[in-house]
Amino acid sequence: MKPQWQILVVDDEEIMCESLAAWLREDGYLVDTASSGREAVELARRTDYAIYFIDLKMPGGMDGIDTLMEIRRLHPDASIIIITAYATVDTAITAIKEGAQEYIVKPCNPEEISLLVSRIIKVKRLQRENLILRKKLQRRYQFHDIICKSPRMQQVLDLAREVASLRSTVLIHGESGTGKEVVARAIHFSGNRAQKPFIAVSCAALAETLLESELFGYEKGAFTGAAERKKGKFELADGGTIFLDEIGDIGPKLQADLLRVLQERSFYRVGGTEEVHVDARVIAATHKDLRAMVEEGRFREDLYYRLNVIEILIPPLRERREDIPLLAGHFVERIAHELGKPVAEISEDAMRLLMDHSWPGNVRELENAIERALVSCRGEVLASEDFAFLRGNGPARFQAPDNMTLAEMEKRMIEATLRRTGGNVKEAAASLGIDRSTLYEKLKRYGIER
Amino acid sequence: MVLGLMEIRAPDAEPLPPRVIPAMAQALEACLPVRVAGLKPLAAPPEALDGRRSQWSAPALLEAVLASLPDGIPKALGVTGVDLYIPMLSFVYGQAQLNGRAGVVSIARLRQQFYGLPGNDALLEERARKEAVHEAGHLFGLVHCAAPGCVMRLSVQAGQIDLKGEALCEACAARVREVKE
Numbered sequence: 033m034k035p036q037w038q039i040l041v042v043d044d045e046e047i048m049c050e051s052l053a054a055w056l057r058e059d060g061y062l063v064d065t066a067s068s069g070r071e072a073v074e075l076a077r078r079t080d081y082a083i084y085f086i087d088l089k090m091p092g093g094m095d096g097i098d099t100l101m102e103i104r105r106l107h108p109d110a111s112i113i114i115i116t117a118y119a120t121v122d123t124a125i126t127a128i129k130e131g132a133q134e135y136i137v138k139p140c141n142p143e144e145i146s147l148l149v150s151r152i153i154k155v156k157r158l159q160r161e162n163l164i165l166r167k168k169l170q171r172r173y174q175f176h177d178i179i180c181k182s183p184r185m186q187q188v189l190d191l192a193r194e195v196a197s198l199r200s201t202v203l204i205h206g207e208s209g210t211g212k213e214v215v216a217r218a219i220h221f222s223g224n225r226a227q228k229p230f231i232a233v234s235c236a237a238l239a240e241t242l243l244e245s246e247l248f249g250y251e252k253g254a255f256t257g258a259a260e261r262k263k264g265k266f267e268l269a270d271g272g273t274i275f276l277d278e279i280g281d282i283g284p285k286l287q288a289d290l291l292r293v294l295q296e297r298s299f300y301r302v303g304g305t306e307e308v309h310v311d312a313r314v315i316a317a318t319h320k321d322l323r324a325m326v327e328e329g330r331f332r333e334d335l336y337y338r339l340n341v342i343e344i345l346i347p348p349l350r351e352r353r354e355d356i357p358l359l360a361g362h363f364v365e366r367i368a369h370e371l372g373k374p375v376a377e378i379s380e381d382a383m384r385l386l387m388d389h390s391w392p393g394n395v396r397e398l399e400n401a402i403e404r405a406l407v408s409c410r411g412e413v414l415a416s417e418d419f420a421f422l423r424g425n426g427p428a429r430f431q432a433p434d435n436m437t438l439a440e441m442e443k444r445m446i447e448a449t450l451r452r453t454g455g456n457v458k459e460a461a462a463s464l465g466i467d468r469s470t471l472y473e474k475l476k477r478y479g480i481e482r
Numbered sequence: 483m484v485l486g487l488m489e490i491r492a493p494d495a496e497p498l499p500p501r502v503i504p505a506m507a508q509a510l511e512a513c514l515p516v517r518v519a520g521l522k523p524l525a526a527p528p529e530a531l532d533g534r535r536s537q538w539s540a541p542a543l544l545e546a547v548l549a550s551l552p553d554g555i556p557k558a559l560g561v562t563g564v565d566l567y568i569p570m571l572s573f574v575y576g577q578a579q580l581n582g583r584a585g586v587v588s589i590a591r592l593r594q595q596f597y598g599l600p601g602n603d604a605l606l607e608e609r610a611r612k613e614a615v616h617e618a619g620h621l622f623g624l625v626h627c628a629a630p631g632c633v634m635r636l637s638v639q640a641g642q643i644d645l646k647g648e649a650l651c652e653a654c655a656a657r658v659r660e661v662k663e
């Protein structure tokens with residue numbers, strides 16, 4: 033069934049109006065007619081038509097161009113096709129200047145008109161889908177969709193909310209899987225750039241030269257394979273936000289280029305001589321200690337301060353365990369629905385297991401664990417057995433023993449490893465990740481016998 | 483339901499080949515829930531001719547068909563040998579009131595001779611059958627269909643008429659059944 037797109041045909045000749053309307057109705061459109069510019073504007077006030085066919089020459093003080101201008105004022109996105117019995121270049125130029133999408137001369141070929149209407153409708157359908165997707169994205173990535181109740185996380189969100197409408201650069205710190213990109217998206221979609229693009233780039237995923245062309249684009253012929261000019265992520269994010277994930281992984285050359293973009297708000301495409309100006313808000317994220325990297329000389333201090341205008345620290349999940357039940361419940365609901373499983377809740381035992389786990393992979397690990405458990409779950413309640421993999425393969429929680437020095441700990445570790453290898457030094461050294469000579473030296477120092 | 487079928491005669495039109503109207507009637511009864519009744523020929527009103535274009539106005543002929551409908555004939559299709567137009571377009575193969583009572587079909591551009599080619603009666607009959615069912619489909623509320631083989635697919639060139647099938651696709655057939663019920 034075709035969607036019911038609405039079209040208005042405006043012509044003072046009734047036969048012209050009605051016959052075009054009848055033709056378009058046969059194509060499945062809902063068509064209204066108006067015999068004057070004034071009547072058309074009245075109808076346009078009440079209905080948002082997808083396409084307007086307007087005759088250029090109409091009596092009564094309001095010709096096609098006047099009608100076109102008034103309708104464009106009411107509906108700036110409307111598609112307007114001007115029709116006339118005779119074409120002159122001047123009127124065509126005026127019509128297009130005033131915002132007509134097309135200009136056709138009657139009588140026109142039926143193929144021409146069918147193609148024209150279907151082409152416009154195709155674009156309108158894409159625009160509508162785009163709008164719906166944008167709204168969905170906006171709804172999905174706003175702050176109220178970030179699930180948490182811990183005071184530390186609430187503070188993070190309060191700060192993020194405050195800075196959403198600023199242009200200042202934001203640096204988000206957090207371990208892998210804590211939701212750095214989720215927070216970055218929430219900042220973007222809650223601020224005044226929400227209607228513009230949010231472009232995410234993982235700096236760790238690409239080699240430095242590739243990342244450079246990815247970020248700044250390139251000119252035709254800049255390198256082998258550069259057949260066309262390509263816009264980079266900064267240009268694509270113009271007016272919106274660029275999210276640079278794993279910023280601690282970029283090399284010295286890109287650090288310098290990035291500093292320039294942050295200072296000058298402009299850059300050159302790879303192989304280009306023309307300066308490109310952009311207005312993109314930068315949100316960077318890392319799981320690394322950038323301050324330590326600055327002290328070690330591995331990250332530019334000036335770039336660090338440019339990025340670190342607003343700093344947001346996302347706590348790891350193990351430091352906000354009160355969020356685990358909420359998050360787990362949310363994931364069960366969402367993933368069970370996606371998998372078509374009737375699972376509704378998590379048993380008390382299973383929840384205890386989730387609360388005790390250290391979650392080194394943070395929220396992402398929790399989400400994956402819930403999905404894995406749901407896949408194998410046969411009942412309607414997730415039981416602790418469904419999370420057995422967390423006990424077996426998960427990294428053991430490390431408990432530091434009281435009153436023990438590092439040297440004592442090392443000695444005990446070496447003794448335990450040698451016991452396991454049956455006194456085989458080569459095997460023990462490999463297992464401990466040190467050279468055989470280093471192990472011999474330590475055996476001697478601690479007086480360990482094989 | 484009874485569907486009237488009539489010839490629209492015009493002074494400058496070549497007579498319809500004798501097989502055209504019976505072929506149309508057969509196709510209409512095969513594809514639509516109708517019983518076809520032959521109606522007496524109608525003379526095209528002279529004012530429907532546009533002398534500058536040397537074409538006949540489809541809306542004007544449609545009005546004439548509508549005005550001529552006898553009692554007991556809820557819908558009818560006029561068939562003519564003259565070339566039809568609507569003011570906006572350079573030509574049309576036919577026109578019908580969507581979900582209405584009257585439609586017209588022209589065979590002028592269905593003839594191979596129109597394109598400077600040798601005549602082909604079998605091809606003309608096939609095209610005429612398709613266009614008759616197409617316009618009558620509009621009378622039953624069907625709009626143009628995107629299904630490649632469906633007779634309700636829009637054709638603006640003779641080649642496109644040849645490419646589509648003679649029957650309604652399943653979706654259009656179901657819609658006609660709904661209308662009837």
